[in-house]
Amino acid sequence: MLKKLMIVAISLGLMACDEIDGNLHIDEALHFNSMGEVLSIPAGTYETELDFKSKKKVELKININSKNQKVVIEFDREINFPKNNGEFSVPPEENNQNMYINGQVRTNVERSRRRYERETCEYDRIIRRCRTDRYGRRICRDYRQRVRGWRDVEYHLERTEKSIHIDLYQNHDYEGAGVFFAESTRSRRVNEYTGRCY
Secondary structure, X not given: OOOOEEEEEOOOOEOOEOEEEEEEEEOOOEEEEEOOEEEEEOOEEEEEEEEEEEOOEEEEEEEEOOEEEEEEEEEOOOOOOOOOOEEEEEOHHHEOOOOEEEEEEEXXXXXXXXXXXXXXXXXXXXXXXXXXXXXXXXXXXEEEEEEEEEEXXXXXXXXXXXXXXXXXXXXXXXXXXXXXXXXXXXXXXXXXXEOOOO
């Protein structure tokens, strides 16, 4: 019977940032090749960090009894992990864990209507200060002063939902697959026009 693996990540910045913190769920004991030895992990749920070291190397740090156990998955070729939407596949003969690895990344972006707003801002104002010296000459100097003002902006809100799903099979029958799943939601404001501060 094949082992079942599920990693649920708390946040996903796949290929945008290198590390994903999450949880590793194992239904029954799972065996990895680790530093020349077999690492057996019993069934349970573990805090796990997934680190995309490069296109040829992924590292798992699995917290077992407050101690991190490291598992490295190395590929024989560079894997083009998609940033937004796409799929990737690695057969067992091309990775050191002897697993079928099939994954897909999905990204959905929602955009609000354009919004208009007046917001506070800061700008430099030139102030001239003058004095008269003892010979009656007028001497002036310019100084920059940082002052608060207002400006008009036009913007829209953008909500990005990203998920990654990876199947791990340990034989060609594609049964009892392990599953990696992670998702995140990010919201940001995108300025379309920024007026002059005055």
